Amino acid sequence: MSTYFVKRLTYMAIILLAASFLIFSLYAMTPGDFITGNIKLTPERKAELREIYGLNKPLIERYLTWMKNAVHGDFGYSLAQQKPVLTLFNQYIWNSFLLAIVSTFLTWLIAVVVGVIAAYKQYSWFDTLVMVLIFSAMSIPSFFIGLFLIKVLAVDLKWLPPGGMITTGSNAQGFAYVKEVIHHMTLPVIVMTLLGVGSLTRYFRSNMIDVIKQDYIRTARAKGLTERKVLFTHALRNALLPAITLVGFELPALFGGSLIIEKIFNWPGIGQLYMQSFGLRDYPLLMGFTMFIAVLTVIGTLLSDILYHLADPRVKL
Template structure:
């Protein structure tokens, strides 16, 4: 086990090194930058800013300096916001994490329950109804259903706020602040959960159908165990094994934000910040955020591999 962990850590470091090179040179070689994007500056002022920010140095020198700062936990300096990138991350990323964490929990909970019931009642009216609903939800673009729900629940009914994280001008504190944020989260969480549940439900349904055909399920039923115990303790436990692979990809999702949803509901998350940085060509922030996602992806994959080994002793690393 220790040999496997050491070997995987070495692979992770090599992967991140390759990712850092790809990320840096991709943005560095893109025509134009934040200085060029500002049309109100004179050429002399632009040259001064390039000198200050080090944009006129050779690419290899800039990459070495940037990588060294990343290894020290410094992802650079945002040219647009004039703040350290880690300061911006700490301000925005937890808003995205809050939204994504609640949505992910609800998505997995609903998908597991619905997938098990659809597999148990395969080809029934319930299974077909859930399937139709799932494909209908998956086929609707997120921006359309988001705007439709805003009109339905915020504009027409007036029972939910149309967007934002808190009410404009609010000075709520303590539990009042928590309740206000929770109220503003209802619509975006509902949209993200609705769009994410479909594919995951079909995933669990197909693996549950396969698991229920195995000999150990027939043996458990022959022993006289309750159907609930057979489904959730025997069949679902084995059907969950392939889903462990998906857990590794949830980690960057939790911190990566949702650009479309955050934009529609004006949620102050990292996804909207990322989109604004594209418009302003704030490449240091874009590089820092993309590198952070690469680190989270590698760590998430490593965790899923370890969880798979713990969940299934038959696996030999």
């Protein structure tokens, strides 16, 4: 196990080093930046700022400086927001995490339960209805679902607020603040759950169909075990094994998958900040966020390998 971790950590370091150079190079070679595109600055002031922030230095020298600072936790300074990138991350990323963790929990819960029942009742009316809803959810764009639910639930029925994290001008604290946040996050969580539950339900359904045809499932039924115990104890555990590989993609998806949703619902998360930075060409913040996603991807892949080994000891690391 220790040898495996040493090898994986070495691979992770090499992958992240290559990813960091690729990320930095792509953004650095993109034409224009925040200083160049700022029409309020004089040519002399632009040249001065480029000198101050080292934007006129060679690419390799700039990368080495950025990487040295990144190792020490300094991912640069956001010129558009006038704050360090790490400070902005700490300010916005927890809002995104709140949306992502709730929607991910609901997505997996619904997908597992519905997938198991649909597989058990294959070709029934329930299975047919589930498949129709799955393909409908997968085919409709996220912005359409978001705007449609805002129109119906927020504008017409006035059940939920159309956007934001709290009511404008609200001074709520304690439990009242928590209640207000939950009320505002309901719509974006519904949309994110609808977008993710389709493909995951189909994945669990196909896995369960394969598993319940195995000999050991027939043996468990022959022993007189209840159908619920056969499905959710014996079959589901083995059907979950292939799904563990998806964990490696869940970590980056927690933050990368909510970019459009946060923009639609005006949710003050890292996704909306990232989208705004594109228009402003705030490359330090864009590089920091993209590098953050790369780190999460590598860590998620390692976690999925370890979880797969724990779930099935026959698989060697």
